Amino acid sequence: MEGQAVHNPTDEVLNVAIVGTGPRGISVFERIAANLTAEPEPRDVRIWLIDAVELGAGRIWQTDQETCFLMNTVVGEISMFSGVFDRAPCRPGAGLSFQQWLRSQPDPALSGLGHDDYAPRYAYGRYLRYVYDSVVGGMSGLGDVVEVVGTTTSLREVDSRYELSVSTADGELTVPADAVVITTGHAPAVLSGHQSELAEFARARPELRYLSGDSAADLELSSIAPGAVVGVVGLGLSFYDILMSFTVGRGGRFKEGPDGAMFYVPSGNEPRVVAGSRSGLPIRSRGRNQKGVTSRAAPKFLTSAAVGRLRERNVRQRGNPALDFERDVLPLLRAEVNYVYYTTQARTQHGPDRVEAVAAELRALGPDPVGWREVAQRHGLTDVAPLDLDQLSRPLRGQRFDSGADLVAEVRRVLLADIAAARRGNVDSPLKAALDAIRDSREALRHAVDFGGLEPRSHRADFLGRFASRTSPLFTGPPLERTAQFLALIDAGVLEVVGPDVAHGGDAELGRFFLESPVVEGSRKHCDVLIDSRIPTAGLLRNTDPLMRQLVGERMAAGFVHGDADEKFETGALHITPAERRVITAHGRPHRAVYGLGIPTEGACWFTQIGNGRPGVHTSFTRDADVVALSVLRRAKSNAF
Known part of the structure; x- marks a missing residue:
């Protein structure tokens, strides 16, 4: 200097x-x-x-x-x-x-x-x-x-x-x-009210630790003792960094068995991790990449031109160009996702000739889903229902589990299916190709959203409150090996999942932190270290x-x-x-x-x-x-x- x-x-x-x-x-x-x-x-x-x-x-x-x-x-x-x-x-x-x-x-x-x-x-x-x-x-x-x-x-x-x-x-x-x-x-954020309460709960009890609001590289993870019970809130990308630090970072190894399944060999230095989130599942795997740098699919419905036409319509009808995300934008994105889903199903089930016919008919119908299912059935896709982004993001929603074992069985079913889809790739897997269409549509989404492009209520509640929080985990996830490692660590007893809609806090009677899911019987788990792995925008x-x-x-x-x-x-x-x-x-x-x-x-x-x-x-x-x-x-x- x-x-x-x-x-x-x-x-x-x-x-x-x-x-x-x-x-x-x-x-x-x-x-x-x-x-x-x-x-x-x-x-x-x-x-x-x-x-x-x-x-x-x-x-x-x-x-x-x-x-x-x-x-x-x-x-x-x-x-x-x-x-x-x-x-x-x-x-x-x-x-x-x-x-x-x-x-x-x-x-x-x-x-x-x-x-x-x-x-x-x-x-x-x-x-x-x-x-x-x-x-x-x-x-x-x-x-x-x-x-x-x-x-x-x-x-x-x-x-x-x-x-x-x-x-x-x-x-x-x-x-x-x-x-x-x-x-x-x-930048690290000032602790929220609940986070401040948890930090104070830990300060009053020297044997407890509370960590939050930072990247794994800046959290004091190395000082957490082997065998300590560590609760982690949030199952996103930062969670995986924390999990890897506690395992591979401490000498553990992942290996592949004769059946091709991954298993974990502990080093003995690992803490025991209990974790949960709103969905109860980790952020989903990215599909194996099959696209070149310049081979991203051009959107067919959610385009910048379409966003411009919607604004012009709103000016004519209401005197205001702002868009309603649920009414104006989300239908176009759903059409984009399902267009890729149906056409990929047609190609993988019936070959390239069929995909051209299906694609042409869907484009002719436009983004209104009425008639799309009929096109799919007419071309031999009788068992293909349109994708529901909400259901994909919350597959455990509405379920109750009598035990942790029942929860793990369902988590395993969902994640094994996700791994199988990810292995097929973001071109050959109808599911992962469709979700990748959201990534390919980000430019047009920005044109719709940025600089007050949505009505304020719709921006806050529809886009940020529902779409961004629920849908981003479907297309921004880690490589598929991380999901396989997640399951291997459950099998090794290093990781335990708590369930969806996780609640966490301090148990004053026992003097420990807890995590629990309201839909999993007997799910309350106590821990001496609590990490909030969610990284909010400050x-x-x-x-x-x-x-x-x-x-x-x-x-x-x-x-x-x-x-x-x-x-x-x-x-x-x-x-x-x-x-x-x-x-x-x-x-x-x-x-x-x-x-x-x-x-x-x-x-x-x-x-x-x-x-x-x-x-x-x-x-x-x-x-x-x-x-x-x-x-x-x-x-x-x-x-x-």
Whole structure:
């Protein structure tokens, strides 16, 4: 890090501060550098790169995390360069994809990973560092790069510029900036009321521990004693990281038996885990990848054009372009999912000729499901009912279990079917292909949802309250081996499932935590360690990041409040402009050049947790970065600062 910054009012250098150097920060840095390279006479630039944990990787992708934590995106679909490798030295705008970089690694466990394999999370952190270093090198001759490891505590307007205060190991640093890009990613959230009660329950009993609201890499898991009973709330991706840390991370091994089934060989260092969630099941497996990077299916019904037509209709009928998610958008998505489901059933049951006939008839009927079942029956799909996303997300709903053994039997049935479907792949399995259609429709969903595109009530209750929370676990899950490992750990006695609609709290009489399911007889389990593995978006209301707290407290930023005459609700997202992603103050004025991107904007935008681009494909991840980079450079040219 350079010494204490001194601001020279006559300095003609454009100072740009990027706060947070995980994937989003790197993407903006890369696009600024690439655009500067393309200019015949680029402006002198000084880029300040600021991160509280690890420059070029950030907190979530830090490079020293446990090797057993896996990504949930196949390596062949990942690149952080905005352009493909052209055999020239890697530079801003063109470089190695993640898979190409992995092939160059000396560790055979990394270099041997294929297109459809899943890499450890630390390896992606190392790749991010590689991209980051390549872009830093690419800035040679374009401008200076100043690297700062520290926590940004404040951002204020001073005359015609901004000043950031950064707390570093060497003291307080003041960073002058003409433009500031906030890409701080996930921040721990202030504990909720119930979480605070549980934390207090543990503080009053030294033998108990309560952990919550952070990634597995930042939880103190290694200090939990072997044999301790650990309750885990939530069965998502973070749960799997915790489970792997307690097992593989402690010397346990998964093996395959003669019948092909996976089993677990304990090391003896494992704690005993009891776990539950709202659905009672772990997040479902991703289908084995059978698609190339550019072979994503183009949506047939839920398209940006269709969203635009719905808005025009609503303006004509009600004078308001906002959409009702349940009425306007969800029927198109259901049609998308079932179109892929029926056509894949036709192909797998009757061959490619039949699929063309079924597809043509379904497209001719349009998204209204009336008549679809008749088409399916006419083409020999008599036993194929349309998919019910709600039922798929909550297959245990409405059931009661007389014992834990009955619950485990049903969980095993559901998960074995899920593993079988995942093994068939996201092209050949009708179920996994259909669920993958939701991923392929995310761009159009964003057009419908982002920046207040839905009616406030529908956004809060229909989209966030029902669809996003229930449906995301169906298409954002881990590789299928994780589900097989889940069952193997149940068989080994290391893991016990509690059931759906799990309740958890402190049992004052026994002085221990508990988990229980209201639909499983005798399900209450007591534990001395309780981990809430759910990672909520901190938002502005519960954010522990000092920068966010200062911006809101001094009204330099505001949350995006989605409202109309009937309802208003706080989304918790930074309020930003749609066109340039400029942060909007509490007074409703966009900053000259303060930008927000990624997780801090979740709520104004949807699914901002994506942490990579795709090789050779101009995805929204790269477009978002380019929007910010171009805005910074254009405003500098026009003196709009």
